[in-house]
Amino acid sequence: EAEVAQSPRYKITEKSQAVAFWCDPISGHATLYWYRQILGQGPELLVQFQDESVVDDSQLPKDRFSAERLKGVDSTLKIQPAELGDSAMYLCASSRKGTSGGTDTQYFGPGTRLTVL
Amino acid sequence: QKEVEQNSGPLSVPEGAIASLNCTYSDRGSQSFFWYRQYSGKSPELIMSIYSNGDKEDGRFTAQLNKASQYVSLLIRDSQPSDSATYLCAVNRAYQKVTFGTGTKLQVIP
Numbered sequence: 001e002a003e004v005a006q007s008p009r010y011k012i013t014e015k016s017q018a019v020a021f022w023c024d025p026i027s028g029h030a031t032l033y034w035y036r037q038i039l040g041q042g043p044e045l046l047v048q049f050q051d052e053s054v055v056d057d058s059q060l061p062k063d064r065f066s067a068e069r070l071k072g073v074d075s076t077l078k079i080q081p082a083e084l085g086d087s088a089m090y091l092c093a094s095s096r097k098g099t100s101g102g103t104d105t106q107y108f109g110p111g112t113r114l115t116v117l
Numbered sequence: 118q119k120e121v122e123q124n125s126g127p128l129s130v131p132e133g134a135i136a137s138l139n140c141t142y143s144d145r146g147s148q149s150f151f152w153y154r155q156y157s158g159k160s161p162e163l164i165m166s167i168y169s170n171g172d173k174e175d176g177r178f179t180a181q182l183n184k185a186s187q188y189v190s191l192l193i194r195d196s197q198p199s200d201s202a203t204y205l206c207a208v209n210r211a212y213q214k215v216t217f218g219t220g221t222k223l224q225v226i227p
Binding site: 040041043044045048056089105107108109110111 | 121125151159160161162207214218220
């Protein structure tokens with residue numbers, strides 16, 4: 001069964017350092033999502049790509065976060081500089097391009113647990 | 118008012134009982150509804166999606182949707198200790214982002 005791949009699974013960094021996360025969606029899935037999940041809360045959308053285009057990045061802290069999906073396949077999320085409050089689980093999800101109305105089902109990768117010291 | 122509300126729990130049920138998880142949402146135009154299961158330290162795993170009013174059954178799981186009351190629920194029959202997890206409700210309308218609730222923690226007691 002196809003799965004969303006993410007790396008690394010765990011990352012420990014010091015504040016002010018740069019970190020990067022990678023995601024490879026399920027083959028054929030045109031839509032890719034990056035979420036942040038703080039312990040005890042639900043996932044919060046950071047950025048959504050349709051192919052290589054950003055559809056929604058309204059909740060992405062653009063002063064320190066950036067995301068790209070250059071060829072419309074895999075994607076990278078970067079944080080520079082990292083802050084203590086960035087400690088969280090970073091989840092990548094993908095879905096097939098939606099048909100008329102409604103968002104298609106999202107499938108999540110294993111996530112990256114980030115700890116900022 | 119939160120867009121998607123769930124009781125954080127924990128909801129404790131004995132093994133073999135029916136667990137009932139509830140979710141309310143504020144956007145009356147919502148069209149798609151999802152239930153995810155999340156084990157501690159793991160990523161969310163899709164259990165069911167539902168789009169029309171009524172019940173949808175899949176094995177031991179039944180999702181119930183009532184758009185008039187803006188309410189969606191998940192029933193788990195014959196609950197097992199392996200069902201112990203946090204259950205996330207997610208909602209969206211066409212061309213809008215999916216909004217997740219904070220989840221309900223379920224504990225199935227052997």
